[in-house]
Amino acid sequence: MTTFDQPSKIKNLFSCCLCPSRVLRLWTCRRPRTKRNLLVGIACVIYLGFLVSQVGHVLPQHKGGHQKINSRSLQDAAQTPFLGIPLDGTLSPPNFQEPQLGSNGTLLPPNVVYITLRSKRSKPANIRGTVKPKRRKKHATPLSYGQHFPKATFIGREEAFAQQPGRITHAMGTVGARPGRISGAIKTQPQPEESNIRIYSESSPSWLSKEDILNMRMLADSRVESIQELPSHKAVLVVFARGPSTTGTSCNQGHCGIMKRPLDMSEVFAFHLDRILGLNRSLPSVSRRSEFFQDGQACPVTLWDSSLSPTDNNTHSSVRLTWGQYQQLLKQKCWQNGKVxxxxxxxxxxxxxxxxxxxxxxxxxxxYNRLDRNCCGFKPLKEDSCMQQGLKLKCSDQDAVDLTHIVQRRHDRRHLAFIDNKGFFDRNEDNLDFKILQGINEFPESAVSVLRSQRLREKLLQSLFLDKIYWESQGGRKGIEKLIDVIERRSKILLTYINAHGAKVLPMNE
Known part of the structure; x- marks a missing residue:
């Protein structure tokens, strides 16, 4: 073989390697079968090792990247507020705000505003007055749920209260004294820094004035200085502590409240409904837990207003009117359009x-205790006062029946003040008292517009949520929804009544 043949041979081998068919022929011709199988096995093992090394190199990278994404997602989720409000009554904002850094470098929670609505609601249960709070299993107390405040409750209990450090040293002053003449004092535990009137947004709802909010906070959070029984035996007068610069009688300065039974809790709902409808005739009312009676249950507390005119003992009214006289007044339209x-x-x-x-x-x-005290316009239950007092039997001469709880203020004789606003949520639609609407052919535009706007539920949720103790005592949002269901159905019936009778809807802002 010449020297020129060697390069040509190498060239031929290289070209054969590039051609699969030639390689195959070369392999089959020149290699024994056993050696060929051995080389194939070695190549497979090498290739398999290569795959395993590549997989082991890729997996740690994917694992680390997955953890990084998860940690970032969790961080973003922690900074993003949850929309809506669950059934337990906790509130969360519908409007996002930029997170702010606190003094220690931590993120502050965004501002809480109002409540979102659910699409479906469960059917409300029949409720008497309002949802009753769950009763705790304790020893029986002289004042159980729904009872009055008897005089004997406070007599002889001063010593028992004094033996409980941190609670009350004196339970009662002079029993039976006139409101404003209080003797004795009580010392309670320090009030918590957080108010029971919770406002998490920059401003309160538009239907509540600044004075309303101040009165609500005073009734809900102020330290109780003394208490006194009222002649009605259904409520007590609570005197709250004042600042050192305050002068004059506590009740004359607006630092007193009327605390009623847990059964009268609907007065809190009535106050918020009054403000939402734009009537502004009810006194501020909140819920408050009492440590010195009612076993710590939530009770309604209504602002004591010293400007209310003295009332007659029989009718609790500052104006004496019978049903017949009232119907004549409606026909005359007294003082409307400046008419003397x-x-x-x-x-x-x-x-x-x-x-x-x-x-x-x-x-x-x-x-019904204002316009239908004898329950002549519906079928009352045995628990209603008209049945307990036997007034249901006196419906034969309705024109002679006195109206009750018709109250004015001394400085404002043109307008009424709504007191004793105990409502009932358990009355079925086929047993509503339409006698209340008899003779009324005009209705306030502000209230009717709210009923027609279909935003009554939203506003009631926003307003009632401010009162923390009331919200919790009614079972949170689920219980409040049941009450609102009842009012919504009645509002639809009222709107149908207005249309069917051709009643006028007028602005009444005089």
Missing amino acids: PKAEWGCTEIHHHEWSKMALFDFLLQI
Whole structure:
């Protein structure tokens, strides 16, 4: 073989390697079968080792990247507020805000605003007055749920309260004294820094004034200085502590409240409904737990207003009117459009529009103790006061029946003040008291517009959520929804009544 043949041979081998068919022929021709199988096995083992090394190199990278994504997702989720409000009553904001850093470098929670609505609601249960709070299993107390505040409750209990350090040193002052003349004092535990009137946004709901919020905070959070029984035996007068610079009698300065039974809790709901409808005739009312009676249950506390005119002991009214006289007043439309009534009309100082506001308010809550004290317009239960007092039997001469709880203020004789607003949520739609609406052919535009706007539920949720103790005592949002269901159905019935009777809807902002 010449020297020139060697490069050509190498060239031929290289070209054969690039051609699969030639390689195969070369392999089969020149290699024995056993050696060929051995080389194939070695190549497979080498290739398999290569795959295993590549997989082991890739897996740690994917694992680390997955952990990084998860940690970032969790961090973003922690900074993103949850929309909506669950059934337990906790609130979360519908509006996002930029997170802010606190003094220690931690993220502060965004501002909480109001409540979102659910699409479906369960059917409400029949409720008497309001949802009763769960009773704790404790020893029986002189004042159980729904009872009055008897005089004997406070007598002889001062020593028992004094033996409980940190609670109360004196339970009662002079029993039976007139409101404002309080003797004795009570010392309670320091009030918590967090108010029971919770406002998490920059401003309160538009239907509540600044004075309303101040009164609500005073009733809910102020330290109790003394208490006194009232002649009605259904409530007590609570005097709250004042600042050192305050002068004058506590009740005259607006630092007193009327605490009633847990059964009267619907008065808190009535106050918020009154403000939402734009009537502004009810006194501020909140829920508060009492440590010195009612076994710590939530009770309604209503602001004591010293400007209310003295009332008659029998009718609890500052104006004496019978049902027949009331119907005549509605026909005369006293003081409407600046019209001065004639003497023979028998008008009072109360403006005609006040009766329309009261009738609408009482119908939605089915308050019968003002316009239908004898329960002549519906079938009462045995628990109703008219049945307990035997007044249901006195419906034959309805024109002679006195109206009750018709109250004015001394400095404002034209307008009414709604007191004792105990409503009933357990009255079925086929047993509503339409006698309350008799003679009313005009209704306030502000209230009717809220009923027609279909935003009544949203506003009631936002407003009632401010009162923490009331919200919790009614079972959170689930219990509040049941109450609102009842009012919504009655509002639809009222709107149908207005359309069917051709009643006018007028602005009543005089």
